[in-house]
Amino acid sequence: MLIALRLLDPGRVRLRIAIRTIIAAIAALLIADAVSRSAHLPGGMVVIATVVAVMVSRTLHATTLPHRLTALAYVPAVGILATFVGRLMAQSAFVGGTVFIAAVGGSRYLMRFGGKVRRLGRLALTPLIAVLVTPVPPNAAKTTGPLWGALCGVIAVACVLLSQTAVRSRPAREAAAAAEDFARAAVRLRTLTPGSPARARTARAMHAAALVVQDRLDAACLPSAPGAAHPADTPNPPAPDRAALDALASAVLTAEIHFLHAAEDTDSTAPSHVPAAASTDPLAAVHATAAAARAVRAGERPAAEAGAPKPRPGGWRDPQPQGRLSAQLVAAMAAAFAVGHLFFPHRWAWTLITAFVVCSAARGRGDVVHRSGLRVLGAFTGAVTGTLVAHVVAGDAPLAVTVIFCYLLIGLWLRETTYAAWAFSVTSLLAVLYSLDGEHGAALLVQRPEGILLGSACGIAAAYFVLPLHTETVMRGRAAHALRVLQDMLTAAREGDPAEVRRQARQLDRAAHDLASVAAPARAHRRLLGRRKGAARPHAADWADSLAACARAARALALADTADLAASRPALGLTAINLGQVRRRLGGRPDAAPPRPARTGPPHLIRLNTSLAELYHRLPAPTAAPVPPPPASPAPAPAG
Template identity: 65%
Template sequence: MGEPEVSAAGEVRPRAARWVRAWPWALDGIRIADPGRVRLRVALRTLAASVAALLVAGAIREAADVPSGVVVIATVVAVMVSRTLHATSLAHRLSALLYVPAIGIVAAFTGRVLLSNAWLGAAAFVAAVGGSRYLMRFGGKVRRFGRLALTPLISVLVVPVPPSAAKATGPLWGGVAGLIAVACVIVAQYVPPVRPAKEAAAAARDLAALVRRLRALPPGSRSRARLARALHRTALVAEDRLAAVRLPDPGTSADSHEAGTDAARLDALAAAVLATEVAADHLLTADRPEDGTGAVTPATEAALDRTPDLALDLALADLGDRAARAAGIRAGEWPKADPPAPRRRTGGLLDLQPQTRLAAQLTASMAAGFLVGHLLFGQRWMWTVITAFVVCSAARGRGDVVHRSGLRVAGAFSGALTGTLLAHLVAGDQAVSIAVIFGYLLIGLWLRDLNYAIWAFCVTSLLAVLHTLSGEHGTALLVQRPEGILLGSACGIAAAYFVLPVRTELVMRGRAARALQALQELMSAAREPLPRPTALRQLARRVDFATRDLADASAAARAHRTFVHRGTTARRAPENVRPHAADWADTLAACARHARALAATDPAALAAARPQLGLTALNVGNVRRRLGHRPEAAPPRPARTGPPPLLRLNSSLTELYDRLPVPPSPSDTAPPSAPGTVPAPVPGASG
């Protein structure tokens, strides 16, 4: 129990009581990081696949007397393929049994060339990676093949195979390692039952717990604002898992009745999640007042909800009941749909598709990483090349490369230092080293989507332990590894800015266009004579998911606004401060919040407000024209009457219109009329 402590009231309590009081906050932290424990289950399946690959490859190694590098390759490929094959169809997973071993043989052969002729091997490796990345510009099976082809190639960089092992193993063992990895992944993803309905119910219960915690926090506090954002993410997780539920095909009338009942339960849970989120959002109205004048009038506040606490209590009770009923539904999971192929462009070399540009950037970044790594670090060049690959492989634009590089450097620097020190502590004990590696892997897989710096920290740490286990020692690694990471990030940033760059704001405008299109469809559905609540809710969630994609793409812009833009605008006069790209992205998120409230409005009230809904649809169209830099865009007109969510939505649309960049006029592209005249910069450009 430990030393007792004295409370403020003079009571003597054991120290363990502090842990009891802190336990609810720890649970809230887990709910925020992983609603419904969906990511934890995926991480555990990936860890199980990697451990199985390790054991199977180890047994084959003992029987065939091959070097231990094959075991590590199989483990690494299992980790990488598991993410690629997650939530895909059975046909796609079985096809990986052919693709990955074939590419594994090519990767093993490329690794042998890297060891015998560094420059020829580097050229072959860069060409293979660039070609695989280029295939991702297509849709369907070609895109899937491009993603799968990258995994064995990158394993060659991750796994330090000595020259003697490469000569003794031969390229064929690269295919064997890939086959073992894919087979273990398929078994790990199919043997444990996937129950998306149960995960959705767990996320809904987490939503209810976070709402109760939100009510206990003081209004206007930062903790309340952070918890409100986490609450929205939790609701989207529940909605995402509900959309993934695949009910069995009814074979008889009894099965058909049961399937209909289960579908009704899932629909009721989705409606309860939306109602709870909207009711909880009323608590935050005082924290962020907004209407046509920037403040909530007493009449609007009274019309919004006369009894917000009672409405929230009823919503929470209904949510708990719906979650309990949906948790017992046994159903499968729909596979993820393949992204469609992008439209063909007619501009030739001057108008290349973004995926083609990103493939060229990745190729240039890795080529520069190989050059810098071999010239400065000799045999330890892989840290530079791995970093150059990581910062450019999943980039959305040049601002995203800079942002990802910053997170990579922050996480990898700390991971290289702590991992190298920990590797020295566990050196000589192979079992403990392997346990540490898998511990880092589990944490990284679980929390990688929360913040990329966590993934960079865990991967760099486990690589430090892995390389020490393979024979790399010395305190010089504490300096060489961070240096290689920093130079690799520099190679990626240079490629993103000077090789067919993709502007961050251009990517954001594409994501925003999809969100506004979904909002326009919501307005059309709300204007029907008898609006259907289910259709309204689904369209509102489409707006939410599109806005979430915009938030991911605008992470670099928000970081630029925090660390650069605010510092420069603080020295300017208020009339000279221009809106930032992250500002209009935040305003579009506010539009999505009001769209949710509109979808939860009574259909009779929507039917009575058809003229105001038509005006809102026109306002959305004008905002879309403004976003597309079309000259016929006109400022939105305010709505005078209608449901409160509709009034707030029109207010936010007006604010969004004002914050969007002004379309360039012909005079902006003409030569300066006088010496020294400089065209005005595009506001909010952070990339």
């Protein structure tokens, strides 16, 4: 049980982020409460500052110092706008709702661009959503001036900056802790029955822990690295520090290949396609390198900013995916606003919040349906239990606030594990929060789930009928990126560069993970239909699984040295040719030909070519273009 909890969050990375967010939220609550009491302002200001602190903390995580400082200007400015919108909604619901939906849609549309514009779009959403979820009475919205909304933003951002400065991330220590969790899972894997579901779950958890180790090592910024908070004249970082981090990455990769590939080769104790050098127990190296990496002092490198997508040839007739998703969000929120006021005149916010949640971070129409299902599952449970808990803590404000922060901590911690946990936590804490504003009664047990169902229905309808973005289209884009990374990996292997092969192996793992995240709706659809892998008509989830198998087979290349790579060049050449045919098939080109089988070469390359052939045959065949009729032969010239 303890190992399962550790593998739920390897290295406790997400738990530390959640605790840091809770610290910022509590600080914002206390400061805003002191200000509101001294200025005799309504209590809604306290809730707005707390909600903005929670949302801004996620947005500003792993960003540069200039980006965090600019939030001190962006968020208060949008806070003034959000205050005006809130007052307008209190005076005229439909006029204010129209302005609110337009502001949210505009902020979402800004995220289609890269750089500062994208950051502004993300930051602009925080005060707007805070106004939506805050139960501010109409008289309080009218009496509270717009500058107090800006003050809420300043308090929230300042508390986030202070919490991120006081509780810094330690990537090297977190990577070492995740490596220790990886080693514990490897020990447990040995005791499980081959082919059992528990063994498969443990293998997936081990791979997730290995990716956490690599992610934290990539985020480690040594003192003299660019972006570190150290003097500019600091000498180059000592070689032992960088060597310790590289050694941990190599040890975890070696152990992962050994144990996870051994889990596939269940008929032997050591995988036949792994080099003999890796057949010894590598856990001792993992423990030793983790201890060395733990002693390295390193800051966190800011995450790379997403660039703007390339323009599409169709222009306005074929908008970008982000443009499509923004239009769907606006349509879903407009429908939820109208339906909510029609059926729930006094509690329409539940419907509108649900429509925003299921569409704001969607990646396709299948993702909207999948998120709606998880939202309904978690929110139904949260609405029932949260309403009951709110009834128990009614009249005790300090206890209610404590319960709200407990729900928030659980939701922030488990948000990346399953969206149902986040939906459960948010719905539960909103039920307790609204009870502080006087919402009570058993009727809420029915009204809140009904509002959630209607909001989800509005989101699904918008995803299907407003510029739909098919799930398989998104999957093909992610799969194309993964195959490009695999091509780069094979190129590095043919050039005899083991270090680059290891780096590309982790890039391929990340690309396969990205594909798996967008393929979750397809896998859920396959389970719903009761279809199994290898059916006569392949499902979209089938070729996604085949690409994941290609990534697992290619990972074994990371253990080969220069001599092994040189000896494998003929097999690598055939693999590159077969990969090219798979990429043509994925792109729908009619000139794609089935991959040729590999009969000689290292076992892991034979397995990779087999996986590529399986992927090729599971991909849908391109639609044949209609053959134009042959041109009519010219009429014979008249005789004479």
